[in-house]
Amino acid sequence: MFRPSSVVLSLLLISSPALGQAAPTESPTLLALLAEVRQLRQDLQTSAIAARKAQILIYGLHVQEQAVAHASQRLEEAKSSIEQLRNSRKYQEFQIKQYESMKDRSENDAQRKQFEDGIAQLKAQMEAFVSEEQEAQMKEMDLEQQSRAEQAKLGQLQDELDRLDQAVMNAALHVTSAH
Numbered sequence: 001m002f003r004p005s006s007v008v009l010s011l012l013l014i015s016s017p018a019l020g021q022a023a024p025t026e027s028p029t030l031l032a033l034l035a036e037v038r039q040l041r042q043d044l045q046t047s048a049i050a051a052r053k054a055q056i057l058i059y060g061l062h063v064q065e066q067a068v069a070h071a072s073q074r075l076e077e078a079k080s081s082i083e084q085l086r087n088s089r090k091y092q093e094f095q096i097k098q099y100e101s102m103k104d105r106s107e108n109d110a111q112r113k114q115f116e117d118g119i120a121q122l123k124a125q126m127e128a129f130v131s132e133e134q135e136a137q138m139k140e141m142d143l144e145q146q147s148r149a150e151q152a153k154l155g156q157l158q159d160e161l162d163r164l165d166q167a168v169m170n171a172a173l174h175v176t177s178a179h
Helices: 004-021 028-105 109-178
Strands: none
Touching: 028 109
């Protein structure tokens, strides 16, 4: 005799392959929703990548702005140093003229000798100032090149951020117009 539970079990076993073989057809609405979900996932991934890129670029801009500020500060310091050296040299020239005038007016040889010694010292100091000024000018030219290079890097980063922003805006417009 067949037991009812064995009959049910055998029917289930026989009908299971039949159920697995007959796949219901998917509706066009379900397919459209699935495509929409996939597109949304892709858009989210693209947005996440763009956001990470933007964060990296913004950090890079911040670092580069600091580099530009530092280069500008060093350049201004070099220019200030050159100006101080020029002023010192001009003051030395003025003092030499005064000493020469005083030497010419002096009445004894000892005073003349003192003025000549003073003039010699001032000329030696002035030569040192000229040499320092030339070195400072070379340094200024190097710093100007460095400053321009840092400015160019900053401009490139700003351009890249602008391109990324434009790409995101274009993608947003494309998504909006597609709906």
